[in-house]
Amino acid sequence: MSEALVAVEAAGAGTSAPAAPGARQFWRRLRAQRAALVAAAVVALLVLVALAAPLLTALEGQDPTTYHPSLIDSARGGVPIGSFGGFSADHWLGVEPQTGRDMFARLVYGAQVSLGVALAATVVQVALGVAVGVASALGNRWVDQLLSRATDIIVAMPLMIMSLALLAIVPSSFPRPVLVTLVIGLIAWGNIAKIVRAQALSLKGLDYVSAARLSGWGAWRVARRELLPGLAAPVITYAALLVPTNISVEAALSFLGVGVKPPTPSWGQMLTDADVWYQAAPQYLLLPAGALFVTVLALTVLGDGVRTALDPRAASRLRVGTGRKDAGARDFGAKGSSAKGSGAEGSGPTTKEASA
Amino acid sequence: MSGFGGFLLRRAVGTVVTLLAISVIVYVVFYVTPGNVAQITCGPRCSPEQVHQVAQQLKLGDPLYLRYWHFLEGLFVGQDFSTGTSVAHCAAPCLGQSYQTDQPVLDIILTKLPVSLSLVLGAMVVWLVLGVGTGVLSAWRRGRISERVLTAVTLAGTATPVFVIGLVLMIVVCGELRLLPFPEYVNLTDDPEQWAWNLLLPWLSLALIEAAAFARLTRASMLETLAEDHIRTFRAYGVGERAIVARHALRGALAPVIALNANNVGSAVGGAVLTETLFGLPGIGQELVHAVKVVDLPVVVGMVLVVGFFVVLANAVADVLYAVADRRVVLA
Numbered sequence: 001m002s003e004a005l006v007a008v009e010a011a012g013a014g015t016s017a018p019a020a021p022g023a024r025q026f027w028r029r030l031r032a033q034r035a036a037l038v039a040a041a042v043v044a045l046l047v048l049v050a051l052a053a054p055l056l057t058a059l060e061g062q063d064p065t066t067y068h069p070s071l072i073d074s075a076r077g078g079v080p081i082g083s084f085g086g087f088s089a090d091h092w093l094g095v096e097p098q099t100g101r102d103m104f105a106r107l108v109y110g111a112q113v114s115l116g117v118a119l120a121a122t123v124v125q126v127a128l129g130v131a132v133g134v135a136s137a138l139g140n141r142w143v144d145q146l147l148s149r150a151t152d153i154i155v156a157m158p159l160m161i162m163s164l165a166l167l168a169i170v171p172s173s174f175p176r177p178v179l180v181t182l183v184i185g186l187i188a189w190g191n192i193a194k195i196v197r198a199q200a201l202s203l204k205g206l207d208y209v210s211a212a213r214l215s216g217w218g219a220w221r222v223a224r225r226e227l228l229p230g231l232a233a234p235v236i237t238y239a240a241l242l243v244p245t246n247i248s249v250e251a252a253l254s255f256l257g258v259g260v261k262p263p264t265p266s267w268g269q270m271l272t273d274a275d276v277w278y279q280a281a282p283q284y285l286l287l288p289a290g291a292l293f294v295t296v297l298a299l300t301v302l303g304d305g306v307r308t309a310l311d312p313r314a315a316s317r318l319r320v321g322t323g324r325k326d327a328g329a330r331d332f333g334a335k336g337s338s339a340k341g342s343g344a345e346g347s348g349p350t351t352k353e354a355s356a
Numbered sequence: 357m358s359g360f361g362g363f364l365l366r367r368a369v370g371t372v373v374t375l376l377a378i379s380v381i382v383y384v385v386f387y388v389t390p391g392n393v394a395q396i397t398c399g400p401r402c403s404p405e406q407v408h409q410v411a412q413q414l415k416l417g418d419p420l421y422l423r424y425w426h427f428l429e430g431l432f433v434g435q436d437f438s439t440g441t442s443v444a445h446c447a448a449p450c451l452g453q454s455y456q457t458d459q460p461v462l463d464i465i466l467t468k469l470p471v472s473l474s475l476v477l478g479a480m481v482v483w484l485v486l487g488v489g490t491g492v493l494s495a496w497r498r499g500r501i502s503e504r505v506l507t508a509v510t511l512a513g514t515a516t517p518v519f520v521i522g523l524v525l526m527i528v529v530c531g532e533l534r535l536l537p538f539p540e541y542v543n544l545t546d547d548p549e550q551w552a553w554n555l556l557l558p559w560l561s562l563a564l565i566e567a568a569a570f571a572r573l574t575r576a577s578m579l580e581t582l583a584e585d586h587i588r589t590f591r592a593y594g595v596g597e598r599a600i601v602a603r604h605a606l607r608g609a610l611a612p613v614i615a616l617n618a619n620n621v622g623s624a625v626g627g628a629v630l631t632e633t634l635f636g637l638p639g640i641g642q643e644l645v646h647a648v649k650v651v652d653l654p655v656v657v658g659m660v661l662v663v664g665f666f667v668v669l670a671n672a673v674a675d676v677l678y679a680v681a682d683r684r685v686v687l688a
Contacts, residue, residue: 293512
């Protein structure tokens, strides 16, 4: 009987299609991974800090933009007065060299910018990617050709170079964080569109979608009611991995001096001339660098965890131990679940070839 | 074999179409913006006469398709630039002229290109060797302590932005330990040894993050190949583990690595911008950042076109290599 069940499941899952776990199963699988749990806690803390930035700085009694010339030793070229970059009860993490702006306030407001820009850019990328991918899969041959070509071209464009160039031509009066968000969001949606297209194409061939189409549903309704639920797993997986990438890109652009500009604080921008001051004010380098590292690492680990939790093949990986020789043995133990995964899996190079 | 020839032809046509599309997008984005295009192109410090001249040069009075055609013409047959009194001919491929430095954009790019190529190609060697090596090792040592350490290190590697790795490396190696002087670019043709020593840190900074991605991919790909039936058959025949890993599994696992390498050319170019800026290497990346800051539009546009050209070409070459490594692709 179980044999039959597996067969039905595998048939339903046919070409890598849904078989994604439900919400409850997803949480159970995510909780089963210790690293992902820790990462989720760190991310939650960071989001909390970012949201509570005004509260935290009020508690400290500082703000991120006020200059404190009295705390700067101008005779020594602008080094903060006091030990370790001017740590004190008033300035919990010291002050910036030259300007004397409060480091703690800049760091927590920087979290707002980093996370805000990265998340908003991810939303733009997902919205565009899903729209283009679904339209490509459901449209006629010409629509598909046109959109797939456009996607190929977008993917071929180097993100950093294009963002740099776009940032050059927009007038400086445009609010910078919004601009950076839009630039990242509008350039880097190609891969998600490819994944969505591949997944939507394989879903389209399944009986329940065909049934909906044959019963006269319009394309929009089919997309919303029948396709989108099946697309959730790959989209969430990819989006989770996009967030840390976006954080790095924003930090990089701001580091180069073309992203978020002062007085708005951003971690990347804080690092711009940190190398000049590392001996006199090590915290000026270590704090934003550490914040970036921890944030990107936590988001990456969490993204990996989400992927494992949503991967139909991962169930066996989570339960079976990691003995060296079990690579072969696992095939026997988890035949049903591993069969689901094969086929035109919607990720990376495979998709590239599938659409070529 | 005709299948392979057809595949090559399709790929070549696709590449040309992509390149043309990129030129259209770049043209539209940069020269059809709202606002005074001539003023933006000329730069903030231009006099009204200069702006007027630029407007004529860009043929702003013509309809859009003629202007784009003029732009393409410049790329393929060259065009003339009048600088008030004299007329200078800019030979194909003409990428225009910087109105801020009065230099042809192509000249600017060509003087900077060797630095960027030294950086990216050298780093590529480092990340391929380091990444594939680590990946193979960690797949082979599966389940042991060494694999866990490698996995943790590569994870930390993928999570560190290029400029943070570079900053830390520079401060520790050059500042604190004084093992190397702060990098300063030396021409390969002038002094190969100094060239390599000075590029060592930039190579490492750029390569470590990419190597981490390769290590993860190679490991996953190796594990997948090692679980396949034909490898089990080799084991059953008593082929040694070392030979299986080195000779049989690695070959099967390399195709996705090639594909990733092509996809990563774009991100490596982005990383090169950061590395060059951080270490003060006079390459294309540093020049681009400068051009963006002073809004030298012709230079920005020229660089986007050149970099886009290289990235698309790299992708096409990799596609062909991928097809050679795995002939099933041709049938798709």
